[in-house]
Amino acid sequence: MKKFFIYLVLAASINACTTKDNAHLNKAEDVEAKDQMALSSWSDSTRQLIEAWVKDVTDTSSPNFIPVPDRIAVFDNDGTLWPEQPVPNQLIFAIANLKALAPTHPEFQKDQVLKGILDGDLSPMKKAGEIGFLKLLAASHTNQTEDAFNLAVRNWADTARDAKFHKLYKEVIYLPMVELLNYLRANEFKTFIVSGGGVDFMRVWTEEAYGIPPYQVIGSYAAVKYDVVDGKPVITKTAGSPYVDDKAGKPQAIHQFIGKVPVFCGGNSDGDQAMMQYTSGSKYKSMCVILHHTDATREYEYDLKTLSGHLETALVEAKEKNWLVVDMKKDFKRIFSFD
Amino acid sequence: MKKFFIYLVLAASINACTTKDNAHLNKAEDVEAKDQMALSSWSDSTRQLIEAWVKDVTDTSSPNFIPVPDRIAVFDNDGTLWPEQPVPNQLIFAIANLKALAPTHPEFQKDQVLKGILDGDLSPMKKAGEIGFLKLLAASHTNQTEDAFNLAVRNWADTARDAKFHKLYKEVIYLPMVELLNYLRANEFKTFIVSGGGVDFMRVWTEEAYGIPPYQVIGSYAAVKYDVVDGKPVITKTAGSPYVDDKAGKPQAIHQFIGKVPVFCGGNSDGDQAMMQYTSGSKYKSMCVILHHTDATREYEYDLKTLSGHLETALVEAKEKNWLVVDMKKDFKRIFSFD
Numbered sequence: 001m002k003k004f005f006i007y008l009v010l011a012a013s014i015n016a017c018t019t020k021d022n023a024h025l026n027k028a029e030d031v032e033a034k035d036q037m038a039l040s041s042w043s044d045s046t047r048q049l050i051e052a053w054v055k056d057v058t059d060t061s062s063p064n065f066i067p068v069p070d071r072i073a074v075f076d077n078d079g080t081l082w083p084e085q086p087v088p089n090q091l092i093f094a095i096a097n098l099k100a101l102a103p104t105h106p107e108f109q110k111d112q113v114l115k116g117i118l119d120g121d122l123s124p125m126k127k128a129g130e131i132g133f134l135k136l137l138a139a140s141h142t143n144q145t146e147d148a149f150n151l152a153v154r155n156w157a158d159t160a161r162d163a164k165f166h167k168l169y170k171e172v173i174y175l176p177m178v179e180l181l182n183y184l185r186a187n188e189f190k191t192f193i194v195s196g197g198g199v200d201f202m203r204v205w206t207e208e209a210y211g212i213p214p215y216q217v218i219g220s221y222a223a224v225k226y227d228v229v230d231g232k233p234v235i236t237k238t239a240g241s242p243y244v245d246d247k248a249g250k251p252q253a254i255h256q257f258i259g260k261v262p263v264f265c266g267g268n269s270d271g272d273q274a275m276m277q278y279t280s281g282s283k284y285k286s287m288c289v290i291l292h293h294t295d296a297t298r299e300y301e302y303d304l305k306t307l308s309g310h311l312e313t314a315l316v317e318a319k320e321k322n323w324l325v326v327d328m329k330k331d332f333k334r335i336f337s338f339d
Numbered sequence: 340m341k342k343f344f345i346y347l348v349l350a351a352s353i354n355a356c357t358t359k360d361n362a363h364l365n366k367a368e369d370v371e372a373k374d375q376m377a378l379s380s381w382s383d384s385t386r387q388l389i390e391a392w393v394k395d396v397t398d399t400s401s402p403n404f405i406p407v408p409d410r411i412a413v414f415d416n417d418g419t420l421w422p423e424q425p426v427p428n429q430l431i432f433a434i435a436n437l438k439a440l441a442p443t444h445p446e447f448q449k450d451q452v453l454k455g456i457l458d459g460d461l462s463p464m465k466k467a468g469e470i471g472f473l474k475l476l477a478a479s480h481t482n483q484t485e486d487a488f489n490l491a492v493r494n495w496a497d498t499a500r501d502a503k504f505h506k507l508y509k510e511v512i513y514l515p516m517v518e519l520l521n522y523l524r525a526n527e528f529k530t531f532i533v534s535g536g537g538v539d540f541m542r543v544w545t546e547e548a549y550g551i552p553p554y555q556v557i558g559s560y561a562a563v564k565y566d567v568v569d570g571k572p573v574i575t576k577t578a579g580s581p582y583v584d585d586k587a588g589k590p591q592a593i594h595q596f597i598g599k600v601p602v603f604c605g606g607n608s609d610g611d612q613a614m615m616q617y618t619s620g621s622k623y624k625s626m627c628v629i630l631h632h633t634d635a636t637r638e639y640e641y642d643l644k645t646l647s648g649h650l651e652t653a654l655v656e657a658k659e660k661n662w663l664v665v666d667m668k669k670d671f672k673r674i675f676s677f678d
Contacts, residue, residue: 069552146594190554203598213408214598215529215555224594226587226613233613233620235594241580248565255485255563255574257596259542259553274565274572281572 038183041176043331049324050180053287057263058187064285066263068188073264074254074275075181077195077202077219079309080268080291081210082173083162085300088308089169090201093156094140100152101140114139138239141198142222146235153204167338170209174291175337177266181210189264193217194254196246196271200237218257220245246271251278262286268293273314280321288323290314295329298339377522380515382670388663389519392626396602397526403624405602407527412603413593413614414520416534416541416558418648419607419630420549421512422501424639427647428508429540432495433479439491440479453478477578480537481561485574492543506677509548513630514676516605520549528603532556533593535585535610539576557596559584585610590617601625607632612653619660627662629653634668637678 039047057066078084095117098108108114113132116124125132141149162172181191191212193202199219206212223240226233245253251274254262265272265279268291276288292311293302303311318325328335378386396405417423434456437447447453452471455463464471480488501511520530530551534541538558545551562579565572584592590613593601604611604618607630615627631650632641642650657664667674 069546072554192554199595199598207408215411215531215596217598221595224591226590226617228616233590233617235590235617251565251572251574252563256538256560257554259538259556277567278565278572278574 038186039176039179041179041332041334043333046324046326046331050183050287050289053285054183054187057285066284070260070263070284071184071187071189072192072258072260072262073184073189074192074194074258074262074266074279075177076267076269076272076275077193077197079293080174080266080272081177081193082169083299084308085293085302085306088197089162090197091136092160092169093153093201094136096156096160097140097152098136101144105139108139111135111139137198141201142237142239144237146200146224146237149200149237150204153201157205165336165338167336170205171338172336173209174332175334175339176332177291178210178337180266180289181212184264185211191216192254192258192262193219194245194250194275195219196244196249199245218245218253220249248274250275254278265289266291267314269309269311270314271310273317276314276321276323277317280323288318288321290318290323290325292325292327294327295332295335298332298335299328301329377525378515378518380518380671380673382672385663385665385670389522389626389628392624393522393526396624405623409599409602409623410523410526410528411531411597411599411601412523412528413531413533413597413601413605413618414516415606415608415611415614416532416536418632419513419605419611420516420532421508422638423647424632424641424645427536428501429536430475431499431508432492432540433475435495435499436479436491437475440483444478447478450474450478476537480540481576481578483576485539485563485576488539488576489543492540496544504675504677506675509544510677511675512548513671514673514678515671516630517549517676519605519628520551523603524550530555531593531597531601532558533584533589533614534558535583535588538584557584557592559588587613589614593617604628605630606653608648608650609653610649612656615653615660615662616656619662627657627660629657629662629664631664631666633666634671634674637671637674638667640668 039050042050056062056064059065075081078088082089098114098117102108102118108118113125113128113135116122117136125136128135157168157170160169161167162169165172184191193206193212193216195202195218197219199217199221202219203214203217206217207214220243222242223238225236225238227236228234243249243253250272254275261282262275262279263282263284263286265276265288267276279286279288293300293309295301302309315325317323378389381389395401395403398404414420417427421428437453437456441447441457447457451463452467452474455461456475464475467474496507496509499508500506501508504511523530532541532545532551532555534557536558538556538560541558542553542556545556546553559582561581562577564575564577566575567573582588582592589611593614600621601618602621602623602625604615604627606615618625618627632639632648634640641648654664656662
């Protein structure tokens, strides 16, 4: 992914040189040219709305100026920065890790749900509903050290490929959203992920994929336990005190982890509605962006009839509160860097 | 405090100009001169140890080089960045806020412990032990919105003065430690607070006092609740699911909030021992610093016989693991900026 970012920067530089005569650019124009380049995969109308807001709130002479320490931007992950169809990617990892752990965990074979998954049959898990899913999550994500888990995610992120796009999952990320993250950071915003996904799962690859360091990633989690084993400190992941970072859990986690009200929020489902409300309640002029998945060809088309990413009530509130709804088919010139 | 930082920078610049002839400095020497200036309140021996480690781990040609994303430095707060005697400052705030809340909380009068505190008699609280303290904490810190609580802390931080030093509490902070925070940040470390103190209490003033933003402050906390009241989003502090960020709770919280193993740790008590062990377990060459409070005249002298800041087993492990023990009387040329 580093190569990909280098490519982006190079492409932007080359474009800047070929489309404008640099000799005629003063510094301000140069900065503006680069800013526009940054959102080049967005439709003109959405790009202009985002740029207008950023220019307004970063202009010291504007009544809407936001001081740098308060420039907090939060983003959902599944369906906002990367796809969540046909199932969330973390589920793919969970199954892969269950299989990797199985040889040293004979007890998995004694559980109907886990045995089914290991035999390639997901129906016992689906039949068990939420309990089935939580069983898979517990077996694949807990009762192991932070080092072992990080390594498992690292191996998965470096090798596993998306079935539809035939790319590494960490490469199947929305190019316009990566541009938006870069654009906001270039304007001195701090970018955070606030996702229902597992925080330990995300943190391994978010810096490489999105430029977001682990301590700016907030997600669902459970308790960990500290011990000294044979003189060495060990953190072990447990299934205790789970926290689900979804719906009202998102603004609550923003308070707990960030301690400031965001001024920008990106999301794509009703699970993000509460953190958009919270963002809209900022004392500053805020901006919320909702991705509407409308492109069955280039990505997926869904809103109401889907397990992950149900989008309904947030669209109603978007109209009331003037949140920007992005029609991915119309508004994303490119969806992935490999398009 | 901004003035104070500006003063520091100015003083450093003036010193740099008067002690060295700038005309003879090349850029590397200039940087080195500034670095040394940055730890000017430390004894030469401790300053050199810290500088040697920083120079080693930030030198790309050193086998001990630490890449920038992994330069995580964690600091305890009470007794490490500001005093914790005769009682932790947060207790002073708790009593002040209990009094401020009392007129609208007649139920406080019905509780022996709270009524005692309001009448200026702490003995019922002391008699009740930990339960008494938790009663005060719950009454003064929970069942209020994040906005109301932040405002209460802000007012306290802007007006309340330390009884011994007659300065605002947020000014009674250890100058050598502020220099160390600045020095580490100048060398591209991210500085975090990992304290047993309440996170919501600290976050209001840590940016101003130490240059540490709210999202880099980790502390004890309890659950918060998100609601929409009259169309407005509201976060309310509750007493539910308390997390005590002390002892083993510190490395656990570092995993939960930062997601990386620190390479530098500053602390002053056995409560910091676990996070020093965790830091020492880093795959990189790490550094741990323990403040030993030895100066009864300029600050306080304590280690074994104290409620807060008990220091005993950490000193034993410090010898085994080569942690730097700072004798504040000998090693801090100045303790406070107003000394």
